[in-house]
Amino acid sequence: MFAVSLEILDTFRGTYGARLHIVIVIPTFNEAENLPKLVSALFALPINPDILVVDDNSPDGTGLIADDLAAAHPKRVRVMHRTGKLGLSSAYLQAFRTLFDDTIDAIGQMDADFSHDPAALVEMAKRLDTCDLVLGSRYIPGGSTDVRWPIWRKALSAWGNFYARSILRMPLRDVTGGFRLWRRETLQAMPLERVKASGYIFTVEMVYLAWCLGFKIREVPIYFADRRWGKSKMSFRIQVEAAGRVWQVMWAYRDLRRKRLERRVK
Numbered sequence: 001m002f003a004v005s006l007e008i009l010d011t012f013r014g015t016y017g018a019r020l021h022i023v024i025v026i027p028t029f030n031e032a033e034n035l036p037k038l039v040s041a042l043f044a045l046p047i048n049p050d051i052l053v054v055d056d057n058s059p060d061g062t063g064l065i066a067d068d069l070a071a072a073h074p075k076r077v078r079v080m081h082r083t084g085k086l087g088l089s090s091a092y093l094q095a096f097r098t099l100f101d102d103t104i105d106a107i108g109q110m111d112a113d114f115s116h117d118p119a120a121l122v123e124m125a126k127r128l129d130t131c132d133l134v135l136g137s138r139y140i141p142g143g144s145t146d147v148r149w150p151i152w153r154k155a156l157s158a159w160g161n162f163y164a165r166s167i168l169r170m171p172l173r174d175v176t177g178g179f180r181l182w183r184r185e186t187l188q189a190m191p192l193e194r195v196k197a198s199g200y201i202f203t204v205e206m207v208y209l210a211w212c213l214g215f216k217i218r219e220v221p222i223y224f225a226d227r228r229w230g231k232s233k234m235s236f237r238i239q240v241e242a243a244g245r246v247w248q249v250m251w252a253y254r255d256l257r258r259k260r261l262e263r264r265v266k
């Protein structure tokens with residue numbers, strides 16, 4: 001009897017994600033090798049996500065490949081074409097706004113380069129049952145970064161993250177990661193017109209905004225792999241620039257932070 005109830009419970013939890021209508025936003029710039037493989041991997045998941053590709057006129061023809069995928073899966077793959085490389089943050093913000101439709105329950109964000117393992121989305125979707133935003137986290141038990149990374153790169157990534165969450169005083173472990181699953185209502189309630197970040201600070205700004213607004217945020221461990229194809233652009237200079245911008249984010253949302261603190265006092 002007990003075994004049977006456990007089985008029922010497992011089935012229920014396992015299919016939770018499948019009951020959600022999830023759309024994964026995938027910004028692409030020169031991801032011709034990765035995109036078809038990523039779409040197949042996402043379609044193999046039990047959570048049945050739909051996909052919105054945002055391509056910035058990639059010189060390697062990723063946009064055409066995305067069109068072929070959309071033609072092959074007209075109900076499940078959509079493509080937004082933009083005229084040129086306008087940046088990751090504007091790609092996400094533009095895509096999010098087109099998904100503010102009440103048939104959609106959750107909106108995911110992930111890189112196209114297999115740094116983010118699609119399989120982790122299943123656990124993330126389950127976890128979204130009890131919160132408003134799920135972060136794929138490299139810095140909670142069970143999470144990690146690429147085993148091939150040299151020690152300096154691991155240290156730089158961990159330090160950047162520690163720096164941002166300490167200055168912004170958020171009780172979260174991975175605030176710089178780009179693998180996330182949002183409830184659609186959460187994103188819709190955020191004043192996205194205030195988000196000014198471009199580049200690496202975008203992920204920090206978005207989670208800080210959600211946190212200041214009092215949304216419930218949970219983390220699911222992930223393994224962050226280096227891009228499978230293509231060369232990484234990550235550099236010390238990029239991280240130093242992002243570190244300076246953390247202070248700008250803190251200043252920009254001081255009103256919302258104050259409101260959060262006032263709510264806690266009451």
Ligand SMILES: Nc1nc2c(ncn2[C@@H]2O[C@H](COP(=O)(O)OP(=O)(O)OP(=O)(O)O)[C@@H](O)[C@H]2O)c(=O)[nH]1
Pocket residue numbers: 026027028029030031054055056085086087088091110111112113115227231232233234
């Ligand atoms: N639409 C769009 N997508 C972008 C742009 N820049 C990056 N991307 C995509 O955003 C995702 C993350 O970018 P990456 O280039 O992998 O950045 P990263 O992981 O920080 O750096 P790498 O170490 O080089 O992988 C990938 O899917 C890119 O193709 C952009 O300007 N526009």
Ligand SMILES: [Mg+2]
Pocket residue numbers: 111113115227
């Ligand atoms: Mg990458």
